[in-house]
Amino acid sequence: MAEIMKVHGSVISTATQRVLACLNEKELEFEFIPINMAAGEHKKDSFLAINPFGQVPAFEQGDLKLFESRAITQYIAHGHADKGTALVIPGRQMATLSVWMEVEAHQFDPVASKLNWELIYKPMFKIPTDNAAVEENEAKLAKVLDVYESRLAHSKYLGGDIFTLADLHHLPNISCAMKTQVKKLFDSRPHVSAWVADITSRPAWSKVVAMGK
Ligand SMILES: N[C@@H](CCC(=O)N[C@@H](CS)C(=O)NCC(=O)O)C(=O)O
Secondary structure: OOOOEEEEEOOOOHHHHHHHHHHHHOOOOEEEEEOOOOOOHHHOHHHHOOOOOOOOOEEEEOOEEEEOHHHHHHHHHHHOOOOOOOEOOOOOHHHHHHHHHHHHHHHHHHHHHHHHHHHHHHHHOOOOOOHHHHHHHHHHHHHHHHHHHHHHHHOOOOOOOOOEHHHHOOHHHHHHHOOOOOHHHHHOOHHHHHHHHHHHOOHHHHHHHHHOO
16 A cells, blocks of 8 residues: 655645645545744754755655655656546647646746735735835736736647646645735736636635635
């Protein structure tokens, strides 16, 4: 029998949520080990032994230790092809899916994370928002979403015809952004808006949202 998968993380961490969404889509059992970030548990030796960068999430299965949420989701999806939602596509179409996973990591995430930091997390920690940074990153995100609007006009999902990791990786940052003024950038683009409504209403994602309440 396969060893139990363990996720060390925080339910308010977007990177942790990415891994939890993947496990739920795959309908897999796992153990969630909450890390108290306010108490600095992610900087303690026991955690650094799994992720030397001191960031959540970290993942263990037997003697396999992983970090980086997108690497963890790919390990889970490729290793459980027969379970739950496919999330990856074998063969040639995997290349297109990989392109959009890279787009999420390098074009979307840096600006969306910065906006969520300024508009959600800073107010949560009582740190003043940098309005100039918000304006600058809203302009950057608008340009990224213009590309998404063209892509989604021709393809139901980013990686192709089915929901995959390329879409799933966006869920945590999009869900945060939809609670802020940045929502207007998604709502004003019809194909992006329909895609957001579709992917955020997935039961696997609702389970992650419920964990944070
Ligand atoms: N690229 C990493 C990012 C991980 C990350 O930034 N985690 C945040 C929480 S969402 C964290 O641990 N921040 C605390 C810190 O950097 O000290 C991943 O996708 O796993």
